[in-house]
Amino acid sequence: MLARECRLIVSGDTALKYLSTRGDSTARSFSEILLEGLAPDGGLYLPTHYPAVDTTTLARWRGLSYADLAFEILSLYIDDIPPEDLKRLVSRTYTAEVFGSVAITPLRRLGAAEEGVWIQELSNGPTLAFKDMAMQLLGALFEYELARRGQTLNILGATSGDTGSAAEYAMRGKQGVKVFMLSPFGRMSPFQQAQMFSLQDSNIHNLSVQGVFDDCQDIVKAVSNDLAFKRRYSIGTVNSINWARLLAQVVYYFAGYFQATTHNGQKVSFAVPSGNFGNVCAGHVARMMGLPIEQLVVATNENDVLDEFFRTGRYRVRASAETYETSSPSMDISKASNFERFVFDLLGRDGARTAALFGPAVSRDGGFTLTDAERERLPGFGFVSGRSTHADRLATIRDAWQRCGTMIDTHTADGVKVALEHRHPGTPMIVLETALPAKFAATIQEALGREPVRPAGLDGIEALPKRFTVVPVDVDTVKRFIEAEA
Numbered sequence: 001m002l003a004r005e006c007r008l009i010v011s012g013d014t015a016l017k018y019l020s021t022r023g024d025s026t027a028r029s030f031s032e033i034l035l036e037g038l039a040p041d042g043g044l045y046l047p048t049h050y051p052a053v054d055t056t057t058l059a060r061w062r063g064l065s066y067a068d069l070a071f072e073i074l075s076l077y078i079d080d081i082p083p084e085d086l087k088r089l090v091s092r093t094y095t096a097e098v099f100g101s102v103a104i105t106p107l108r109r110l111g112a113a114e115e116g117v118w119i120q121e122l123s124n125g126p127t128l129a130f131k132d133m134a135m136q137l138l139g140a141l142f143e144y145e146l147a148r149r150g151q152t153l154n155i156l157g158a159t160s161g162d163t164g165s166a167a168e169y170a171m172r173g174k175q176g177v178k179v180f181m182l183s184p185f186g187r188m189s190p191f192q193q194a195q196m197f198s199l200q201d202s203n204i205h206n207l208s209v210q211g212v213f214d215d216c217q218d219i220v221k222a223v224s225n226d227l228a229f230k231r232r233y234s235i236g237t238v239n240s241i242n243w244a245r246l247l248a249q250v251v252y253y254f255a256g257y258f259q260a261t262t263h264n265g266q267k268v269s270f271a272v273p274s275g276n277f278g279n280v281c282a283g284h285v286a287r288m289m290g291l292p293i294e295q296l297v298v299a300t301n302e303n304d305v306l307d308e309f310f311r312t313g314r315y316r317v318r319a320s321a322e323t324y325e326t327s328s329p330s331m332d333i334s335k336a337s338n339f340e341r342f343v344f345d346l347l348g349r350d351g352a353r354t355a356a357l358f359g360p361a362v363s364r365d366g367g368f369t370l371t372d373a374e375r376e377r378l379p380g381f382g383f384v385s386g387r388s389t390h391a392d393r394l395a396t397i398r399d400a401w402q403r404c405g406t407m408i409d410t411h412t413a414d415g416v417k418v419a420l421e422h423r424h425p426g427t428p429m430i431v432l433e434t435a436l437p438a439k440f441a442a443t444i445q446e447a448l449g450r451e452p453v454r455p456a457g458l459d460g461i462e463a464l465p466k467r468f469t470v471v472p473v474d475v476d477t478v479k480r481f482i483e484a485e486a
């Protein structure tokens with residue numbers, strides 16, 4: 001009797017649930033938050049703790065296939081999907097057919113072996129960008145969960161290019177799911193537009209907003225904050241604030257680590273082209289779990305909100321007019337929607353302080369500055385940062401091509417540029433390849449005087465008929481559209 005009670009208490013203590021970064025500590029299960037966006041108090045969901053992975057577990061994981069590794073990691077965070085179901089979903093998602101190789105996220109060297117710099121290929125999925133890594137899994141999880149509940153879902157999202165197409169390709173034709181995707185009018189590359197707008201599936205709706213990406217994101221937040229509307233139309237999100245997306249991204253940090261090292265005593269660093277801080281936040285989670293990561297290198301473009309923060313402790317949100325249109329457009333953000341997750345951890349998981357910073361301070365004062373005591377905690381988290389400009393991108397793309405014989409896209413070039421500034425001898429530096437050059441032909445042409453190679457099957461997609469609706473920056477217009485189509 002006593003033993004049984006003890007076990008119950010122990011399992012009660014360690015059961016992983018989800019809470020909000022703004023202090024709402026109602027324990028929620030994975031499936032409860034899977035279809036949600038923001039928590040009701042406006043915060044983001046995080047697990048109650050990060051499961052620790054010891055060296056014995058790392059050793060066991062080292063030999064696993066990508067799908068099996070994903071299953072092991074996801075199992076630690078998913079408390080309410082039967083293991084056999086999860087295993088099936090994961091192994092149907094991460095296949096060589098969809099992602100182009102058995103390794104799923106293979107590494108290739110950048111430069112000579114002794115330089116220790118790698119590119120981790122995350123962009124060989126259907127839309128040629130790393131967001132497929134998470135979104136393809138999300139499509140499978142959503143379909144599973146909706147069927148289990150007998151429900152339908154209207155997905156509302158904002159994209160500056162890659163999220164939208166990845167979401168649409170993950171959800172197209174899925175039973176019970178409709179997608180309403182907002183994108184900034186005229187601000188995506190012709191290839192990105194073609195990828196999204198050429199989809200003729202009746203459950204996919206493209207709304208082209210006459211504003212910038214952050215306007216799109218604000219509309220999504222406004223609609224999601226109208227709880228009555230949200231409930232009535234079963235509004236969900238696949239935005240980068242979705243925890244399941246972030247969780248899916250944790251897996252490839254482990255996969256990259258195993259490929260760049262031979263034993264688990266070694267450390268590696270990752271360089272991550274960053275915008276909304278989702279990708280590199282997954283690296284933070286992997287590091288918190290115990291993956292031996294020395295540095296997490298945050299690379300920004302001219303929109304350097306995050307670089308400014310890591311250099312100065314000041315988080316200064318930019319206005320629309322101060323958000324530059326760059327040649328790495330998927331990083332053109334003025335505030336980083338996932339950043340609150342890291343700050344919550346940095347502040348020792350103080351929900352009240354996080355709420356004060358991201359509620360009033362960000363919305364009223366346009367940002368915040370850490371106290372000295374808070375800033376002193378930063379080095380313990382392994383982050384360093386840097387910024388890259390258009391000229392840096394061109395030079396880096398050229399160098400990678402001429403010296404290393406590999407073609408990289410503009411976002412990955414930002415990552416490489418900043419990675420090289422932070423390299424430590426003896427520690428492999430893995431740069432995440434967040435898109436393929438084929439998506440950003442104009443800048444490749446400018447850098448190399450030649451067209452990027454386009455993967456088979458995508459020739460001439462710009463000429464296909466397009467299906468989209470132009471809307472003003474107006475929450476009500478978007479709501480009326482959803483009411484009519486949902």
Ligand SMILES: *Cc1c(COP(=O)(O)O)cnc(C)c1O
Nearest residue numbers: 162275276277278279330434435
């Ligand atoms: C989304 C995206 C990024 C930024 O990723 P975050 O998770 O938002 O930081 C970088 N590069 C490309 C190509 C992207 O699509």
